[in-house]
Amino acid sequence: MSIKTLALVAGLVVTSAALAQPAQLEVTNAWARATPGKAENGAAYVTIESPTADRLVSASSPVAKKAELHTMSMQGMVMKMRPIAGLDVPPGQSVTLKPGGEHIMLMGLNQPLHEGQSFPLTLDFEKAGPRTVTVAVEKAGSNGPDSAAAHAHH
Amino acid sequence: MPRTVSTTRPSGPPRFLLVAAILAGLVIIGTGTFLVLALRDTPRGAAGTALASAIGGPFQLVDQNGKTVTDADLKGKWSLIYFGYTHCPDACPTALNDISIALSELGPKRDAVRPVFITVDPERDTPETLKAYVTSFDAPILALTGTADQVATAAKGYRVYYAKHPEAGDDYSMDHSSVIYVMDPEGRFTASFTHESAPEQISERLKKLIG
Numbered sequence: 162m163s164i165k166t167l168a169l170v171a172g173l174v175v176t177s178a179a180l181a182q183p184a185q186l187e188v189t190n191a192w193a194r195a196t197p198g199k200a201e202n203g204a205a206y207v208t209i210e211s212p213t214a215d216r217l218v219s220a221s222s223p224v225a226k227k228a229e230l231h232t233m234s235m236q237g238m239v240m241k242m243r244p245i246a247g248l249d250v251p252p253g254q255s256v257t258l259k260p261g262g263e264h265i266m267l268m269g270l271n272q273p274l275h276e277g278q279s280f281p282l283t284l285d286f287e288k289a290g291p292r293t294v295t296v297a298v299e300k301a302g303s304n305g306p307d308s309a310a311a312h313a314h315h
Numbered sequence: 316m317p318r319t320v321s322t323t324r325p326s327g328p329p330r331f332l333l334v335a336a337i338l339a340g341l342v343i344i345g346t347g348t349f350l351v352l353a354l355r356d357t358p359r360g361a362a363g364t365a366l367a368s369a370i371g372g373p374f375q376l377v378d379q380n381g382k383t384v385t386d387a388d389l390k391g392k393w394s395l396i397y398f399g400y401t402h403c404p405d406a407c408p409t410a411l412n413d414i415s416i417a418l419s420e421l422g423p424k425r426d427a428v429r430p431v432f433i434t435v436d437p438e439r440d441t442p443e444t445l446k447a448y449v450t451s452f453d454a455p456i457l458a459l460t461g462t463a464d465q466v467a468t469a470a471k472g473y474r475v476y477y478a479k480h481p482e483a484g485d486d487y488s489m490d491h492s493s494v495i496y497v498m499d500p501e502g503r504f505t506a507s508f509t510h511e512s513a514p515e516q517i518s519e520r521l522k523k524l525i526g
Contacts, residue, residue: 194408197401198447204404233405235510239476240406240493244483260409261510267404268486301451302412 186211186250186289190257193267195276195301203274204231204264205282205296206305210255216287217248222296224280226269233261242266250286260304274298370496370504372472376433376459379446384459386472386502392429393505393525394498398475400436400489401448406510407432410495415454416514417521424525432458435477435491437466497524 186209193205203225209217220228233242248263250256258264265282267274274280278298285291299306371386378384395414399407414430421428432449434440437460440448445458460466470477477491495508495517505524508517 194404195451196404197408197411197449197451199444200401200404200448202402202404231405235493238492238494238509239490240403240510241480241490242403242405242488243480260405264405300412302408302410302415304409304412 183210183212186213186215186286186292188284188292188294190306191282191294191296192303192306193274193280193296193298194260194303195298196270196274197301199273201268201270203267203270204260205267206258206260206264207282207284207294207296208255208257209250209284210253211250211286211289212252213288214252215250215289217250217284218246218287219285220265220282221285222267222280222282224271224274225267226271228282229266229268230263231266232263235261247287276300370473370507371498371502372468374461374465374469374472376461376465376469377442379442379449379458381442384457389429389431389498390502391500393427393500393521394429394431394496394502396431396433396473396496396498397494398433398435398470398473398477398491399493400434400491401440401444402436403489406493409510410493411449411452411454411456413512413514413517414456414495415452417517418454420515420518421521421525424522427525428521430454430456432456433466433469434458434460435466435470435475436489437461437463497521499524 188207188209190208191205193203196203205222205228217230220230222228230245230248231242232245233240244266245263248256265284276298279295280298281293282296283291283293297306373386375383375385397407397410397414399410401407411430411432418425418428418430432445434445440460442460445460449456449458459469461469473496475492475494477489479487480490481487493510495512496504497506497508497520499505506520508520
Protein backbone atom coordinates (compact mmCIF):
# COMPACT_ATOMS: atom_id res chain seq x y z
CA MET A 162 0.00 0.00 0.00
CA SER A 163 1.51 3.28 -1.05
CA ILE A 164 1.88 6.21 1.23
CA LYS A 165 -0.59 8.03 -0.94
CA THR A 166 -3.25 5.37 -0.42
CA LEU A 167 -2.57 5.36 3.31
CA ALA A 168 -2.93 9.09 3.43
CA LEU A 169 -6.18 8.83 1.49
CA VAL A 170 -7.53 6.15 3.84
CA ALA A 171 -6.45 8.18 6.86
CA GLY A 172 -8.10 11.21 5.32
CA LEU A 173 -11.34 9.31 4.79
CA VAL A 174 -11.32 8.02 8.34
CA VAL A 175 -10.82 11.52 9.72
CA THR A 176 -13.55 12.88 7.44
CA SER A 177 -16.08 10.25 8.43
CA ALA A 178 -15.26 10.78 12.10
CA ALA A 179 -15.82 14.48 11.61
CA LEU A 180 -19.09 13.78 9.80
CA ALA A 181 -20.36 11.58 12.62
CA GLN A 182 -19.79 14.39 15.07
CA PRO A 183 -22.15 17.35 14.62
CA ALA A 184 -20.41 20.72 14.36
CA GLN A 185 -22.91 22.14 16.80
CA LEU A 186 -25.55 20.93 19.20
CA GLU A 187 -28.26 18.92 17.47
CA VAL A 188 -31.63 17.68 18.59
CA THR A 189 -32.99 14.74 16.62
CA ASN A 190 -35.57 11.97 16.80
CA ALA A 191 -38.15 14.13 18.55
CA TRP A 192 -41.33 12.19 19.31
CA ALA A 193 -44.17 12.16 21.77
CA ARG A 194 -46.82 9.72 22.81
CA ALA A 195 -50.38 10.25 21.76
CA THR A 196 -52.29 11.12 24.91
CA PRO A 197 -55.09 8.78 25.87
CA GLY A 198 -58.50 10.43 26.06
CA LYS A 199 -58.48 13.79 27.73
CA ALA A 200 -55.21 13.17 29.54
CA GLU A 201 -53.86 16.57 30.51
CA ASN A 202 -50.24 15.55 30.53
CA GLY A 203 -48.04 14.15 27.80
CA ALA A 204 -44.41 13.23 27.37
CA ALA A 205 -41.96 14.10 24.61
CA TYR A 206 -38.62 12.47 23.97
CA VAL A 207 -35.55 13.61 21.98
CA THR A 208 -31.95 12.71 21.27
CA ILE A 209 -29.38 15.42 21.92
CA GLU A 210 -25.81 15.47 20.70
CA SER A 211 -23.27 18.23 21.10
CA PRO A 212 -19.53 18.52 20.32
CA THR A 213 -19.09 20.59 23.48
CA ALA A 214 -20.52 20.18 26.95
CA ASP A 215 -23.91 21.79 27.36
CA ARG A 216 -26.98 21.57 29.54
CA LEU A 217 -30.67 21.42 28.73
CA VAL A 218 -32.29 23.85 31.13
CA SER A 219 -35.88 24.33 30.00
CA ALA A 220 -38.47 23.51 27.38
CA SER A 221 -41.63 25.04 26.01
CA SER A 222 -44.28 24.22 23.46
CA PRO A 223 -47.42 25.96 22.23
CA VAL A 224 -49.39 22.72 22.75
CA ALA A 225 -49.10 22.83 26.55
CA LYS A 226 -49.36 25.39 29.31
CA LYS A 227 -45.92 24.41 30.48
CA ALA A 228 -43.18 21.93 29.73
CA GLU A 229 -40.91 20.57 32.42
CA LEU A 230 -37.91 18.29 32.47
CA HIS A 231 -38.79 15.19 34.42
CA THR A 232 -37.14 11.98 35.37
CA MET A 233 -38.88 8.74 36.13
CA SER A 234 -37.23 6.20 38.35
CA MET A 235 -38.12 2.84 39.79
CA GLN A 236 -37.33 2.37 43.45
CA GLY A 237 -38.02 -1.27 43.93
CA MET A 238 -41.47 -1.68 42.44
CA VAL A 239 -42.40 1.95 43.05
CA MET A 240 -42.45 4.41 40.16
CA LYS A 241 -41.53 7.97 41.04
CA MET A 242 -41.61 10.96 38.74
CA ARG A 243 -39.74 14.11 39.67
CA PRO A 244 -38.95 17.43 37.97
CA ILE A 245 -35.25 18.02 37.35
CA ALA A 246 -33.51 21.39 37.09
CA GLY A 247 -31.54 20.48 34.01
CA LEU A 248 -29.99 17.71 32.01
CA ASP A 249 -26.26 17.60 31.25
CA VAL A 250 -25.17 16.90 27.70
CA PRO A 251 -21.60 15.58 27.81
CA PRO A 252 -19.41 16.47 24.81
CA GLY A 253 -19.55 14.00 21.93
CA GLN A 254 -22.06 11.67 23.59
CA SER A 255 -25.63 11.43 22.53
CA VAL A 256 -28.19 11.78 25.28
CA THR A 257 -31.47 10.02 24.56
CA LEU A 258 -34.62 10.78 26.48
CA LYS A 259 -36.86 7.74 26.46
CA PRO A 260 -39.72 6.05 28.33
CA GLY A 261 -38.60 4.83 31.73
CA GLY A 262 -36.01 7.60 32.09
CA GLU A 263 -36.02 11.34 31.44
CA HIS A 264 -38.79 12.98 29.49
CA ILE A 265 -40.11 16.42 28.69
CA MET A 266 -43.38 16.56 30.52
CA LEU A 267 -46.03 18.52 28.66
CA MET A 268 -48.38 19.76 31.37
CA GLY A 269 -51.82 21.14 30.74
CA LEU A 270 -52.21 20.16 27.10
CA ASN A 271 -54.49 22.51 25.18
CA GLN A 272 -55.82 19.51 23.30
CA PRO A 273 -55.00 15.80 23.13
CA LEU A 274 -52.01 14.72 21.07
CA HIS A 275 -53.20 12.44 18.28
CA GLU A 276 -51.09 9.83 16.56
CA GLY A 277 -49.72 11.14 13.26
CA GLN A 278 -49.78 14.79 14.32
CA SER A 279 -46.69 16.91 14.87
CA PHE A 280 -46.00 20.02 16.93
CA PRO A 281 -43.09 22.37 17.68
CA LEU A 282 -41.03 22.03 20.85
CA THR A 283 -38.36 24.52 21.91
CA LEU A 284 -35.50 23.33 24.07
CA ASP A 285 -33.27 25.87 25.80
CA PHE A 286 -29.63 25.02 26.26
CA GLU A 287 -27.26 26.84 28.57
CA LYS A 288 -24.69 27.48 25.82
CA ALA A 289 -26.29 26.63 22.48
CA GLY A 290 -29.41 28.65 23.26
CA PRO A 291 -32.88 27.70 22.04
CA ARG A 292 -33.47 24.89 19.54
CA THR A 293 -36.90 24.29 18.06
CA VAL A 294 -37.71 20.85 16.74
CA THR A 295 -40.78 19.21 15.23
CA VAL A 296 -42.14 16.45 17.43
CA ALA A 297 -43.87 13.51 15.75
CA VAL A 298 -46.75 12.01 17.72
CA GLU A 299 -46.61 8.22 17.98
CA LYS A 300 -49.16 5.78 19.37
CA ALA A 301 -50.21 6.07 23.03
CA GLY A 302 -47.80 4.05 25.13
CA SER A 303 -45.42 3.63 22.19
CA ASN A 304 -41.77 3.09 22.98
CA GLY A 305 -40.61 5.24 20.10
CA PRO A 306 -40.60 5.46 16.32
CA ASP A 307 -38.38 2.38 15.99
CA SER A 308 -40.09 0.26 18.61
CA ALA A 309 -42.35 -1.77 16.32
CA ALA A 310 -39.64 -4.33 15.61
CA ALA A 311 -37.39 -3.86 18.60
CA HIS A 312 -39.57 -3.22 21.61
CA ALA A 313 -37.18 -1.34 23.85
CA HIS A 314 -37.06 -2.88 27.26
CA HIS A 315 -34.21 -3.01 29.68
CA MET B 316 -12.58 -5.78 103.47
CA PRO B 317 -14.54 -7.75 100.90
CA ARG B 318 -12.92 -8.14 97.54
CA THR B 319 -14.70 -6.64 94.61
CA VAL B 320 -15.94 -9.47 92.46
CA SER B 321 -14.96 -8.84 88.91
CA THR B 322 -16.68 -10.64 86.09
CA THR B 323 -16.04 -10.99 82.39
CA ARG B 324 -19.72 -11.41 81.71
CA PRO B 325 -21.09 -8.52 79.63
CA SER B 326 -23.66 -6.41 81.37
CA GLY B 327 -26.04 -6.45 78.37
CA PRO B 328 -28.83 -8.94 77.69
CA PRO B 329 -28.03 -12.62 78.20
CA ARG B 330 -26.35 -14.28 75.25
CA PHE B 331 -29.28 -16.58 74.41
CA LEU B 332 -31.49 -13.54 73.84
CA LEU B 333 -28.97 -12.19 71.38
CA VAL B 334 -28.85 -15.50 69.53
CA ALA B 335 -32.63 -15.67 69.46
CA ALA B 336 -32.82 -12.15 68.06
CA ILE B 337 -30.34 -13.00 65.31
CA LEU B 338 -32.25 -16.17 64.45
CA ALA B 339 -35.53 -14.25 64.34
CA GLY B 340 -33.88 -11.70 62.06
CA LEU B 341 -32.70 -14.45 59.72
CA VAL B 342 -36.18 -15.95 59.58
CA ILE B 343 -37.67 -12.56 58.70
CA ILE B 344 -35.06 -11.95 55.98
CA GLY B 345 -35.54 -15.46 54.67
CA THR B 346 -39.32 -15.11 54.51
CA GLY B 347 -38.98 -11.74 52.82
CA THR B 348 -36.60 -13.14 50.23
CA PHE B 349 -38.89 -16.08 49.62
CA LEU B 350 -41.87 -13.77 49.17
CA VAL B 351 -39.98 -11.50 46.79
CA LEU B 352 -38.76 -14.44 44.72
CA ALA B 353 -42.14 -16.12 44.80
CA LEU B 354 -44.01 -12.96 43.85
CA ARG B 355 -41.95 -12.58 40.70
CA ASP B 356 -43.22 -15.85 39.40
CA THR B 357 -45.41 -17.66 41.82
CA PRO B 358 -45.23 -21.42 41.84
CA ARG B 359 -48.63 -23.01 41.75
CA GLY B 360 -49.51 -25.67 44.27
CA ALA B 361 -49.12 -25.58 48.02
CA ALA B 362 -46.74 -22.59 48.23
CA GLY B 363 -48.69 -20.77 45.56
CA THR B 364 -51.94 -21.27 47.40
CA ALA B 365 -50.50 -19.88 50.62
CA LEU B 366 -49.25 -16.82 48.77
CA ALA B 367 -52.37 -16.45 46.71
CA SER B 368 -54.24 -15.15 49.71
CA ALA B 369 -51.55 -12.53 50.36
CA ILE B 370 -52.37 -10.53 47.21
CA GLY B 371 -55.84 -9.39 46.30
CA GLY B 372 -58.96 -9.18 48.40
CA PRO B 373 -62.39 -7.66 48.49
CA PHE B 374 -62.98 -4.25 46.94
CA GLN B 375 -65.88 -2.18 45.70
CA LEU B 376 -65.18 0.35 42.99
CA VAL B 377 -66.95 1.95 40.05
CA ASP B 378 -66.05 1.41 36.40
CA GLN B 379 -65.74 3.86 33.50
CA ASN B 380 -69.48 3.54 32.81
CA GLY B 381 -70.45 4.31 36.39
CA LYS B 382 -71.26 0.70 37.21
CA THR B 383 -70.27 -0.77 40.58
CA VAL B 384 -67.64 -3.47 40.29
CA THR B 385 -66.45 -5.72 43.10
CA ASP B 386 -63.72 -8.35 43.28
CA ALA B 387 -66.44 -10.97 42.70
CA ASP B 388 -67.19 -9.48 39.27
CA LEU B 389 -63.64 -10.24 38.15
CA LYS B 390 -64.12 -13.97 38.60
CA GLY B 391 -64.67 -16.20 35.59
CA LYS B 392 -61.80 -14.69 33.60
CA TRP B 393 -58.11 -14.19 34.10
CA SER B 394 -57.40 -10.61 35.19
CA LEU B 395 -54.35 -8.46 34.54
CA ILE B 396 -54.50 -5.78 37.20
CA TYR B 397 -52.46 -2.58 37.07
CA PHE B 398 -52.68 0.37 39.45
CA GLY B 399 -51.81 3.77 37.95
CA TYR B 400 -53.28 7.19 37.14
CA THR B 401 -54.18 9.09 33.99
CA HIS B 402 -51.91 12.09 34.63
CA CYS B 403 -48.96 9.71 34.42
CA PRO B 404 -47.31 10.18 31.02
CA ASP B 405 -44.66 7.50 31.16
CA ALA B 406 -45.00 4.32 33.22
CA CYS B 407 -48.78 3.90 32.98
CA PRO B 408 -49.18 4.20 29.19
CA THR B 409 -46.18 1.88 28.85
CA ALA B 410 -47.81 -0.75 31.05
CA LEU B 411 -51.19 -0.50 29.33
CA ASN B 412 -49.59 -0.60 25.90
CA ASP B 413 -47.49 -3.63 26.92
CA ILE B 414 -50.69 -5.33 28.11
CA SER B 415 -52.43 -4.49 24.83
CA ILE B 416 -49.55 -5.94 22.78
CA ALA B 417 -49.35 -9.04 24.99
CA LEU B 418 -53.10 -9.68 24.65
CA SER B 419 -53.03 -9.21 20.88
CA GLU B 420 -50.53 -12.07 20.76
CA LEU B 421 -52.82 -14.47 22.62
CA GLY B 422 -54.94 -15.31 19.60
CA PRO B 423 -58.07 -17.26 20.51
CA LYS B 424 -57.14 -17.13 24.21
CA ARG B 425 -57.43 -13.38 24.11
CA ASP B 426 -61.01 -13.37 25.45
CA ALA B 427 -60.00 -15.34 28.54
CA VAL B 428 -58.12 -12.31 29.91
CA ARG B 429 -59.55 -9.07 31.25
CA PRO B 430 -57.15 -6.12 31.67
CA VAL B 431 -58.02 -3.94 34.67
CA PHE B 432 -56.69 -0.45 35.36
CA ILE B 433 -57.29 0.81 38.91
CA THR B 434 -56.52 4.47 39.57
CA VAL B 435 -54.51 5.57 42.59
CA ASP B 436 -55.65 9.15 41.89
CA PRO B 437 -59.44 9.09 42.44
CA GLU B 438 -59.38 12.83 43.05
CA ARG B 439 -58.72 13.53 39.36
CA ASP B 440 -59.71 10.22 37.75
CA THR B 441 -63.48 10.22 37.47
CA PRO B 442 -65.28 7.46 35.53
CA GLU B 443 -65.54 9.87 32.55
CA THR B 444 -61.81 10.63 32.63
CA LEU B 445 -61.02 6.93 32.80
CA LYS B 446 -63.40 6.10 29.97
CA ALA B 447 -61.71 8.54 27.59
CA TYR B 448 -58.30 7.34 28.75
CA VAL B 449 -58.61 3.59 28.30
CA THR B 450 -60.35 3.72 24.92
CA SER B 451 -57.01 4.91 23.47
CA PHE B 452 -55.53 1.48 24.03
CA ASP B 453 -56.24 -1.48 21.80
CA ALA B 454 -57.26 -3.81 24.61
CA PRO B 455 -60.75 -3.42 26.15
CA ILE B 456 -59.64 -2.27 29.58
CA LEU B 457 -61.90 -2.24 32.63
CA ALA B 458 -61.01 1.02 34.39
CA LEU B 459 -61.90 1.46 38.06
CA THR B 460 -62.07 4.37 40.46
CA GLY B 461 -63.95 5.13 43.67
CA THR B 462 -63.79 7.17 46.83
CA ALA B 463 -60.39 7.71 48.42
CA ASP B 464 -61.27 5.01 50.97
CA GLN B 465 -62.46 2.49 48.37
CA VAL B 466 -59.28 2.94 46.35
CA ALA B 467 -57.18 2.64 49.52
CA THR B 468 -58.88 -0.66 50.36
CA ALA B 469 -58.24 -2.08 46.89
CA ALA B 470 -54.61 -0.92 46.88
CA LYS B 471 -54.02 -2.35 50.34
CA GLY B 472 -55.32 -5.74 49.23
CA TYR B 473 -52.90 -5.79 46.32
CA ARG B 474 -50.01 -4.48 48.44
CA VAL B 475 -49.84 -1.41 46.22
CA TYR B 476 -48.06 1.62 47.61
CA TYR B 477 -49.07 5.07 46.44
CA ALA B 478 -48.50 8.60 47.66
CA LYS B 479 -49.20 12.07 46.39
CA HIS B 480 -46.11 14.08 45.49
CA PRO B 481 -46.88 17.83 45.36
CA GLU B 482 -45.36 19.86 42.56
CA ALA B 483 -45.27 23.54 41.62
CA GLY B 484 -48.67 25.21 41.71
CA ASP B 485 -51.56 22.94 42.58
CA ASP B 486 -50.16 20.11 40.53
CA TYR B 487 -49.01 16.78 41.84
CA SER B 488 -47.77 13.44 40.65
CA MET B 489 -48.37 10.07 42.24
CA ASP B 490 -45.61 7.74 43.37
CA HIS B 491 -47.00 4.25 42.97
CA SER B 492 -46.11 0.57 42.73
CA SER B 493 -45.85 -0.32 39.06
CA VAL B 494 -46.74 -4.01 38.92
CA ILE B 495 -49.03 -6.03 36.68
CA TYR B 496 -50.80 -8.70 38.74
CA VAL B 497 -52.21 -11.84 37.19
CA MET B 498 -55.26 -13.20 39.01
CA ASP B 499 -56.81 -16.50 37.99
CA PRO B 500 -60.54 -16.94 37.19
CA GLU B 501 -61.17 -17.74 40.86
CA GLY B 502 -59.62 -14.43 41.85
CA ARG B 503 -56.42 -15.95 43.20
CA PHE B 504 -53.06 -14.24 42.74
CA THR B 505 -51.01 -16.25 40.26
CA ALA B 506 -48.11 -14.20 38.87
CA SER B 507 -46.82 -10.67 38.48
CA PHE B 508 -44.95 -8.68 35.87
CA THR B 509 -42.86 -5.54 36.24
CA HIS B 510 -41.65 -2.81 33.87
CA GLU B 511 -38.86 -5.21 32.97
CA SER B 512 -41.26 -7.73 31.44
CA ALA B 513 -41.53 -7.39 27.66
CA PRO B 514 -45.00 -7.92 26.11
CA GLU B 515 -43.73 -11.15 24.53
CA GLN B 516 -42.78 -12.51 27.95
CA ILE B 517 -46.17 -11.55 29.32
CA SER B 518 -48.04 -13.27 26.48
CA GLU B 519 -45.88 -16.42 26.68
CA ARG B 520 -46.51 -16.71 30.42
CA LEU B 521 -50.23 -16.10 29.97
CA LYS B 522 -50.47 -18.75 27.28
CA LYS B 523 -48.93 -21.30 29.67
CA LEU B 524 -51.17 -20.22 32.55
CA ILE B 525 -54.39 -20.24 30.57
CA GLY B 526 -53.44 -23.62 29.17
